[in-house]
Amino acid sequence: MTELRLQDAGTARSQPRTGVARRLARQREAGLVLILVLLFVAMSFASPYFLTWENMRAMTMAFAVEGIVVVGMTILLISGGIDLSVGSVVAFAMVLAGWLFLAGIDPWTASALAILACAGIGLAMGLCVTRIGLHHFIVSLAFMVIARGACLLLTGGRPIGLFTLPPEFKFIGQGSIGVIPFVIVFFVIFVLAFDFLLRRSTAFRKVFYTGSNPKAAAYSGIRTQRVVVATTVLCSTLAGVAGIIYMARFGSAQPTFGVGMELNVIAAAVIGGASLTGGQGTILGAILGAILLSVVSSSLALLDVSVYWQDIIRGSILLAAVSFDLYLHRRKSR
Amino acid sequence: MTELRLQDAGTARSQPRTGVARRLARQREAGLVLILVLLFVAMSFASPYFLTWENMRAMTMAFAVEGIVVVGMTILLISGGIDLSVGSVVAFAMVLAGWLFLAGIDPWTASALAILACAGIGLAMGLCVTRIGLHHFIVSLAFMVIARGACLLLTGGRPIGLFTLPPEFKFIGQGSIGVIPFVIVFFVIFVLAFDFLLRRSTAFRKVFYTGSNPKAAAYSGIRTQRVVVATTVLCSTLAGVAGIIYMARFGSAQPTFGVGMELNVIAAAVIGGASLTGGQGTILGAILGAILLSVVSSSLALLDVSVYWQDIIRGSILLAAVSFDLYLHRRKSR
Amino acid sequence: MADDLVLRISNVSKSFGAIQALRGVDFELRRGEVHAIAGENGAGKSTLMNIIDGILRPDSGEIFLNGAPVEITSPARAQELGIGFVHQEIALCSDVTVAENIFMAEINASRKWFMDYAALHARARETLAQLSPIEPTLLVRDLSISSQQLVEIAKALTLDCRILILDEPTAALTEHEAQLLFGIMRRLAAGGISIIYISHRMVEIFDNCDRVTVFRDGRHIATREVAEITPDFVVNSMVGRVLGKLYPPKRDAAAPPPAPLLSVAGLTDGKRFRDVGFTLGRGEILGLAGLIGAGRSEIVKGICGLHPVTAGRLELDGTELPIRSYRHSIDNGLVYLSEDRKGDGVFIDLPIAANVSALDLRQVSSRWGTVDAEKEAEQAGRLGDRLGLKRGSIDDPVSSLSGGNQQKVALAKMLSVEPRVIFLDEPTRGVDVGAKAEIHRILRELANNGVGIVVVSSELPELIGLCDRVLVVREGLLNGEVAGDALTEENIIRLASFTERTVRPEGESLRPEGENLH
Amino acid sequence: ESKFACEPGDTYIMNVMVSAHPYWVPVFEGFKQAASAMGCEVIFSGTPDYDITKQIASFEQDLVKKPKGILLHPMQADPFIEPINRAVDSGVAVVTFAADSPNSKRTSYITSDNLAEAKFAAEEIAEQLGGSGEYAVLENPGQSNHDLRVTAFIDYMKTHYPEMKLVGRQASNQDANRAYQAVQSMLQANPNLGALWIPEAGSAEGAVAAVLEAKADVVIMHADVTPTTLEHIKAGNVHMALNPNQGMQGFMGFVATFMAAHPDMIDPFNDYERSGYNPMGIPFIDNGFAVITKENAEDFDLNAYMEGRS
Ligand SMILES: Nc1ncnc2c1ncn2[C@@H]1O[C@H](COP(=O)(O)OP(=O)(O)OP(=O)(O)O)[C@@H](O)[C@H]1O
Ligand SMILES: Nc1ncnc2c1ncn2[C@@H]1O[C@H](COP(=O)(O)OP(=O)(O)OP(=O)(O)O)[C@@H](O)[C@H]1O
Ligand SMILES: [Mg+2]
Numbered sequence A, B: 001m002t003e004l005r006l007q008d009a010g011t012a013r014s015q016p017r018t019g020v021a022r023r024l025a026r027q028r029e030a031g032l033v034l035i036l037v038l039l040f041v042a043m044s045f046a047s048p049y050f051l052t053w054e055n056m057r058a059m060t061m062a063f064a065v066e067g068i069v070v071v072g073m074t075i076l077l078i079s080g081g082i083d084l085s086v087g088s089v090v091a092f093a094m095v096l097a098g099w100l101f102l103a104g105i106d107p108w109t110a111s112a113l114a115i116l117a118c119a120g121i122g123l124a125m126g127l128c129v130t131r132i133g134l135h136h137f138i139v140s141l142a143f144m145v146i147a148r149g150a151c152l153l154l155t156g157g158r159p160i161g162l163f164t165l166p167p168e169f170k171f172i173g174q175g176s177i178g179v180i181p182f183v184i185v186f187f188v189i190f191v192l193a194f195d196f197l198l199r200r201s202t203a204f205r206k207v208f209y210t211g212s213n214p215k216a217a218a219y220s221g222i223r224t225q226r227v228v229v230a231t232t233v234l235c236s237t238l239a240g241v242a243g244i245i246y247m248a249r250f251g252s253a254q255p256t257f258g259v260g261m262e263l264n265v266i267a268a269a270v271i272g273g274a275s276l277t278g279g280q281g282t283i284l285g286a287i288l289g290a291i292l293l294s295v296v297s298s299s300l301a302l303l304d305v306s307v308y309w310q311d312i313i314r315g316s317i318l319l320a321a322v323s324f325d326l327y328l329h330r331r332k333s334r
Numbered sequence C: 001m002a003d004d005l006v007l008r009i010s011n012v013s014k015s016f017g018a019i020q021a022l023r024g025v026d027f028e029l030r031r032g033e034v035h036a037i038a039g040e041n042g043a044g045k046s047t048l049m050n051i052i053d054g055i056l057r058p059d060s061g062e063i064f065l066n067g068a069p070v071e072i073t074s075p076a077r078a079q080e081l082g083i084g085f086v087h088q089e090i091a092l093c094s095d096v097t098v099a100e101n102i103f104m105a106e107i108n109a110s111r112k113w114f115m116d117y118a119a120l121h122a123r124a125r126e127t128l129a130q131l132s133p134i135e136p137t138l139l140v141r142d143l144s145i146s147s148q149q150l151v152e153i154a155k156a157l158t159l160d161c162r163i164l165i166l167d168e169p170t171a172a173l174t175e176h177e178a179q180l181l182f183g184i185m186r187r188l189a190a191g192g193i194s195i196i197y198i199s200h201r202m203v204e205i206f207d208n209c210d211r212v213t214v215f216r217d218g219r220h221i222a223t224r225e226v227a228e229i230t231p232d233f234v235v236n237s238m239v240g241r242v243l244g245k246l247y248p249p250k251r252d253a254a255a256p257p258p259a260p261l262l263s264v265a266g267l268t269d270g271k272r273f274r275d276v277g278f279t280l281g282r283g284e285i286l287g288l289a290g291l292i293g294a295g296r297s298e299i300v301k302g303i304c305g306l307h308p309v310t311a312g313r314l315e316l317d318g319t320e321l322p323i324r325s326y327r328h329s330i331d332n333g334l335v336y337l338s339e340d341r342k343g344d345g346v347f348i349d350l351p352i353a354a355n356v357s358a359l360d361l362r363q364v365s366s367r368w369g370t371v372d373a374e375k376e377a378e379q380a381g382r383l384g385d386r387l388g389l390k391r392g393s394i395d396d397p398v399s400s401l402s403g404g405n406q407q408k409v410a411l412a413k414m415l416s417v418e419p420r421v422i423f424l425d426e427p428t429r430g431v432d433v434g435a436k437a438e439i440h441r442i443l444r445e446l447a448n449n450g451v452g453i454v455v456v457s458s459e460l461p462e463l464i465g466l467c468d469r470v471l472v473v474r475e476g477l478l479n480g481e482v483a484g485d486a487l488t489e490e491n492i493i494r495l496a497s498f499t500e501r502t503v504r505p506e507g508e509s510l511r512p513e514g515e516n517l518h
Numbered sequence D: 001e002s003k004f005a006c007e008p009g010d011t012y013i014m015n016v017m018v019s020a021h022p023y024w025v026p027v028f029e030g031f032k033q034a035a036s037a038m039g040c041e042v043i044f045s046g047t048p049d050y051d052i053t054k055q056i057a058s059f060e061q062d063l064v065k066k067p068k069g070i071l072l073h074p075m076q077a078d079p080f081i082e083p084i085n086r087a088v089d090s091g092v093a094v095v096t097f098a099a100d101s102p103n104s105k106r107t108s109y110i111t112s113d114n115l116a117e118a119k120f121a122a123e124e125i126a127e128q129l130g131g132s133g134e135y136a137v138l139e140n141p142g143q144s145n146h147d148l149r150v151t152a153f154i155d156y157m158k159t160h161y162p163e164m165k166l167v168g169r170q171a172s173n174q175d176a177n178r179a180y181q182a183v184q185s186m187l188q189a190n191p192n193l194g195a196l197w198i199p200e201a202g203s204a205e206g207a208v209a210a211v212l213e214a215k216a217d218v219v220i221m222h223a224d225v226t227p228t229t230l231e232h233i234k235a236g237n238v239h240m241a242l243n244p245n246q247g248m249q250g251f252m253g254f255v256a257t258f259m260a261a262h263p264d265m266i267d268p269f270n271d272y273e274r275s276g277y278n279p280m281g282i283p284f285i286d287n288g289f290a291v292i293t294k295e296n297a298e299d300f301d302l303n304a305y306m307e308g309r310s
């Protein structure tokens, strides 16, 4: 089959395996880890500030919240869907929670309601896909515009200042447990939990089946429509959670927040081995993808590379990293 | 089959048919035409300015040049690819041609070189896909960033004023043949030509085969890699052509032009029946999709709808239109 | 004699990772002969054909065409060399019309700028007429698997080739279409075209082929004139041992009729079939026969909740069972094995173990709702061994298996749950003789344990050898039933084809002829 | 009757890009106040998108409504030359604000002086740091007024305060999260960073979050305001913000547009009759800017201001 186009040839298989295969699967992520290590070594020579605790902390903070969205997107991609609305939904969660808070509701309830509303958006999208039969792409594009519109409507386009949020709420975004920011603690636990669930739980196994071959899944008695709706809802819900954390962190809600986030998030998942045609992907890989993207950006800023060169370098590194990863993966699987 | 996800069930089939089937195929586009007609009737009641020649001209000009990119994207989608870099490549063509012109090269040669450079970007992307085996999505995302960086680098982030472009060059973008702008004339001929080619020419039929099932196409002796490279190059080249026309129209080159264009262009193609998994799509449908998106925007502007509502309405109309279209299509195909 | 050799394969080897698919294989093809290749699933037959067609490159070895060494680098090159190939796995462009699929290679090679659709459709209609009247303007996605198989064959017939490779072309065809195909093959061979014919059906090999080559474990075992040997010889050299009986003993016909397990009444979908009614006994194996497109698949899918029905009643063990969804059916012990292995039978990119466990994950999960990888591997290993699955690691994707072994994975999936009623649509498609006998044995064993089994098959000997009773479907109606001594090919074919297009008034008795046959 | 008033039905349009941006709200408020003083109708128009093609289309659609004049914020200068000229030729007065199209036939241009803002900011920062230290900027390549605020700032520093060292120049593209990341990195690379100049408020929100997290002592100045940055100013996290006088921009913008639509009201001492230009033209009107500090931050709460207006 060497002659054929190997569109997805390099993407990972993420099913739990035993023995050799399990080690191989780990090695898929090992490719990305290797690239990251190389980057870290290079950077620690290039800048004395790179390998400092503060910089590591800062870099982690830079992708931790978006990482939550990456998790949702990866699961959705595995099920065969895609969601362009995540950036808008993040903003919507911020704005709605902020608006409710200013209307006098306590911030925890306001946040819960906002996250629920995001889940509602996910449900609406999921039903459009399964009931009407539209494609995820076009449905989420429409909801990306609608959710953004809702943000504008709620705020009149103006950012909402939430300086009055109580400190225990702000703790979510700004607090630390010991020296480690709460955001990072939350993020790490969250990622490990979802990585475990995705590899092991029967519920998420059905997501793989559905994404790999929806027809065969239906012929295995899996209610694929429910799986699709559930993953869509999950992705929107996690975007909502991320929105609330951002709100706690910035102490404000911006209706224009998260524009363009979707491409970044999808890119992270794909770098980490998720397939755009469904059935493949891992949380760990996707998060490594997000880390790669973020560390490259942070490094360029740290080195004070000219703005005009940054994009070119970022794009090239992205390309080089995925090519190298694919190369490693191919060699290993031989 | 009720249990199955009907992801792409509604997307068009674009093969030429005979007799009844042919009429059915036409009707696919007829669904979109019907939606557009309804919109036009509603709008002409809603606003006395809608059905004026000036408004029609303004609305047509708003999508004509982008329509050229839509054509390229549709063909690429049919072949199974996707291109997120079109917006950046449009800007790159403008900026490079403008830069060369200011460096003393005559505008025609400068434009030809710029379009050639865009084709080169397409070639690079196509080779990354076919040779390295990366996915179109991630490759074009990287090139979207790189091309944008190249624009910034060439211009230092500032627009290039091209007031000194000779009038015969500006004619491309600003001139009229009789009362009809040259851009519109060019666009109509261009679209009709490509629509015909895609339906009839043996070369473009291979694009359908490749997109529908690359393996089967390869088994039939089609060099699918070449087809993929060719469609990728074509898409970038047409983006380059659009960039040159924009430059002639605006008399300037803007490094930030076309941000977010890719989603709009892909949405138009998908509304018009192109499948994101390849093998399906028509030029006419895609252009009707572009017209729909553009007319909705223009109509909202004309009606002075509050900006805070516009996005919500736009998103909802998009959703309603694709659902209605799918509904019509389903009924008909019964 | 030497110039009679069209194709010579010399010492070809090919491996996929750790799996050695071909080990120094030799093969010779003469002009105008029909040369059968036989071998167990995973013996390397398809791999060799893929090498001849340029889809795969051999690790070592040489290919000679008309005495000259050639390097076949791509299917396009193979076509230039006059090699045509009907793939075991259907590979068609589903978004494209039948006509364009048939003439794809020609369109590709054509120097013409524009398509002439009128001529294309006319010629496609002509080609198809030799096999089955499929409308050339339909999209391939709208065809049943068997029709797609016919299109795949028609595609090869249009090629101007000197060597034609047919890799299990009849696996999804009924007797009728298969006979048409054999007629065409003989005509082509008479015209000097050499044909490589791969099949697991001995009858076909012995009725239609001149020579036969046997492979085992990637090795060339023997090549003989068909006239000089017996089927037993072929089977024995394939399997490497003497095989017992092909079919297990049936239910004792003298025994009292079985207690009814599942009864179906008035099943109608408003399109493909209507007023279907029958009763399946406990421990009975019931066959469903019919021509392509008779609607057998739809009927069984309808019973399982995989195809919408407008009317109909099911009774399982005497209690009514509403048709809701396939999940509901599974939970009540009804399972269905699809005829479209690749389309909806297996998850081609997922590991073998994950495929086998898909029907009921609870069996392989821990108390906490997490999949236990060891249990899963154990289950797949056990069922795989039972079916003689030839595989690498249990974690390899199904795509790394040979066609017949993929079918075994699909079967293992069915057997993983303990169903009360099993519907099998072409269960032994592409399965080798040995494994087939084993599958039949397993089915009979299940039946003896009280499971009801319905087998849809286009292979009449299988229906006759395996089933206690066979229902014949014609144009969506049950047209009769044969059992016992009346269970013969002639009777089934007669019921299946009857007079063409006789319109039967609604409500008239459905099985007068069947009654007569008892 | 005063000639400084509208005939019934005379309509004036304010056309902008990214029309949901809150910046336009006080501008349009000023525009409306002037219009109502003169008995004119107003329409707020433009495109919600950051897309010049759409803005041109909306501008051309404005023309279909036959307004007396349009106060325009052209997203880019040159692409608007032809549409503006066509409008002016068809008798619709056009005045630009906040961004210009200098080569077109627009009659006047009103804006806050970005150079003056940059100069003020540079002076203030240099003073705060005592004339020497490290500073950094955020920028949005491609956004002309932001570009001007940044480049002019850097140039001014270079020429007037050679002791002030530019150590970081990162793009944030008006995205709080990107600004947050960029400032974090800059703080890591430059522990002695003393000041930050940010050309708009959206990025400032992210920048402040980063500075607070790093517990760094940085003098932050930015242009424009949002509710959050106001609070930061009140809390002392942001040193100072410079805000264009949006009300005057809208008010004077209207007046200039009205004047441009009524050239017959003036007969000045110049060659306008011979040369044919609009005698009401004013090449540049400076609407000025306000300096927002702890003391006056209260008065720049847009939500409070818009309370009871619409
Ligand atoms: N792409 C692949 N990757 C790994 N192993 C493969 C691949 N294709 C085939 N194999 C292995 O090569 C061996 C030969 O397979 P092949 O398909 O040639 O068998 P076959 O004789 O055609 O069997 P069948 O009768 O089932 O079609 C099998 O063991 C199979 O598992
Ligand atoms: N989705 C569909 N739309 C239209 N026609 C279809 C569709 N699916 C199948 N058919 C038609 O139905 C017939 C095949 O149906 P089906 O496969 O159920 O028959 P069958 O009796 O199971 O025979 P076999 O499985 O041997 O082909 C063909 O004539 C095919 O053209
Ligand atoms: Mg095979």
Ligand SMILES: [Mg+2]
Binding pocket: C144, C296, C297, C298, C339, C425
């Ligand atoms: Mg069937």
